[in-house]
Each structure stands twice: as C-alpha cells, then as structure tokens.
Amino acid sequence: MAYTANLGSHQQIMIANQGKQTLISLLSSTPGQQQSQSSSFTTGNWNKPPHLYQTELGFILEINSDNRQHFILIQADTNSISTITAPFLQNAILVNLQSIPDSNQNRLEFEPMQPMQPMKMGNMSMSMNPMSMKMGNMSMSMDETKTPQPTKRFCTQCGQEAKIGDRFCGSCGNKLDN
Ligand SMILES: [Zn+2]
Structure with a gap:
C-alpha cells in the first residue's frame, strides 16, 4: 500500500x-x-x-x-x-x-x-x-549550451566564397555584409 x-x-x-x-x-x-x-x-x-x-x-x-x-x-x-x-x-x-x-x-x-x-547538506544543495550547485547564496550551474557554428559566406556580387571576418570580397572587392 x-x-x-x-x-x-x-x-x-x-x-x-x-x-x-x-x-x-x-x-x-x-x-x-x-x-x-x-x-x-x-x-x-x-x-x-x-x-x-x-x-x-x-x-x-x-x-x-x-x-x-x-x-x-x-x-x-x-x-x-x-x-x-x-x-x-x-x-x-x-x-x-x-x-x-x-x-x-x-x-x-x-x-x-x-x-x-x-x-x-545544510545550506548546500546539488x-x-x-x-x-548551490552553497548559501552562491550558485553555479553547467548547462549544455551549443555554440553557434559559423556558416559559410559568399559574396553577394560575384558568388565567390568569402572567409569569416572578411570585410571585402577577395575576388571582386565588393563590400560584404556582416
Ligand atoms: Zn565578389
């Protein structure tokens, strides 16, 4: 019962x-x-x-x-x-x-x-x-947060693949969006 x-x-x-x-x-x-x-x-x-x-x-x-x-x-x-x-x-x-x-x-x-x-245990809990984990008023936690994967970028003008962080297209010099 x-x-x-x-x-x-x-x-x-x-x-x-x-x-x-x-x-x-x-x-x-x-x-x-x-x-x-x-x-x-x-x-x-x-x-x-x-x-x-x-x-x-x-x-x-x-x-x-x-x-x-x-x-x-x-x-x-x-x-x-x-x-x-x-x-x-x-x-x-x-x-x-x-x-x-x-x-x-x-x-x-x-x-x-x-x-x-x-x-x-006392004021500590996990x-x-x-x-x-929590101890008194201090707490910490670990969570699996996924870091965003960088995606490939292409020049909008000529279609050439651009590197992450490039500000201008290496092929035609077009200004790349962020
Ligand atoms: Zn280009």
Whole structure:
C-alpha cells in the first residue's frame, strides 16, 4: 500500500507500508531543483489506510497498524519527520491522500525517477541534469549550451566564397555584409 498527497508549495509526500516499516518520503521541487528526504519507522503492518492531517504544528500522519496507533509529525518547511505522542486533532484539517496503484508503486521502487538523487547538506544543495550547485547564496550551474557554428559566406556580387571576418570580397572587392 502506498499513498501520496500534495502539501502545497511544491511539496509532495509519499507514504508506503513495506513489511513492518512505514516509509515516508518528502519531495520538494522548484524549477531546476528537486530534493527528497525519506524516513522509515517500524510501525507494523497497516490495518487500515493512513490519515494525514494539517495542524498548526505541521502535518500529522496517523498510522493504524497491528494493535496500536502511531503519529508522525511532518514539518514540510524544515524537512523534519519525527514520531510524536497522540496529538490533539480536534482542529486539524484532513488532507486527501491518493492511493498509488501497485503498478506505479513497483515502477517507483525499481526505476528511480532520475539517475542521481539530489543531495542536500545544510545550506548546500546539488542536483544533476542540468548540473547545478548551490552553497548559501552562491550558485553555479553547467548547462549544455551549443555554440553557434559559423556558416559559410559568399559574396553577394560575384558568388565567390568569402572567409569569416572578411570585410571585402577577395575576388571582386565588393563590400560584404556582416
Ligand atoms: Zn565578389
């Protein structure tokens, strides 16, 4: 079983039950940069679908498994995922979780969405394709920009081939356009 939900501001959460583990992945994507963070907790097998709530603290995931409830606090803005004791959910807003079909689940497991996972350490982050790197407020990126290939030029007067940079035709002396 796996579920996904949109947390707003380009963030997405994925929740999966693998064996006795509950795996939580937080994906955030902004143009040209993608970050992910995963945590897993031993919760046992789910006996019903999880619930996700939006609260003042952050998002709270409720897992019902074997014989107890687990609550996990997800603070999307700080990328923090941690277990908490039973919270007050009276004023919480239930977030709609979408189930991921098994076929897609397998695809996610065996074929990572991108060849290399972006890395993030403190305020330094790096991502591939195109390669870019960010440290604090300094950033660099490498992009394959094609240098324009020089094309052949011909004299408009006599048709003689002219060299790049020639200002006048070597054959008839006609002034060449740039
Ligand atoms: Zn010419």
